[in-house]
Amino acid sequence: MPHSKVPPHLRRNARRMRSAMTEAELKLWNELRAHRLMGLGFRRQMPIGGFIVYFACPQHKLVVEVDGSQHAENQTYDQARATYLVKHGWHVVRFWNDDVLNDIDNVCAHILRLVGRA
Template identity: 60%
Template sequence: MPHTPPPPRHRANAKSMRKVMTDAELKLWNELRAHRLMGLGFRRQYPIAGYIVDFACPEKKLIVEVDGSQHGEASRADADETRTNRLQQDGWTVLRVWNDEVIRDIDNVCQHIVITAGLAGPI
């Protein structure tokens, strides 16, 4: 899959963000890493189109964003919508889940990811 290399600044930001993941991001990453979820290959804190997304599966062009309560605020919601639209223009599917969903119901979140990726069946 063709990929435009991100600017060095974005690469550095993504690398530093990998070291300070939220509890929810870490919990989800433990389910996604090393192709653990139905063989899907995810990358974390991945630079795409000028943004750094939480998790990306380049093979399926699927992005998973884990959002905290600040994403419920109107100004943040508008920025998220702009970001999602931009990523969708490049052919990515953006799946947003709340921190609380990941912490309390990781199995359902994983099932939703599998379905969104187009893989059917139990996980």
């Protein structure tokens, strides 16, 4: 997918989301940032197409989403976003907040398996 200019409203929203991370998002970001997870480069709240994804590893076209209970109500939107991402070559993996907060080691191990580093 070619790199395209990010619309200003999407850029503002991504910036706002980066400053208002949930406890689970922050915990996972602390494992992913600065190439801490086996040298993988992740970006947070990265715009892709018309969507903002929680965490993306562009090198492996992997999107990692962290979902709380509100996502049970947003399944139609989440499915549309996932369909768009998969259509453009991205792999999407979702974790519940509880998984990240209570079992971060297995969350990270699963991410490593997906990119062939485990």
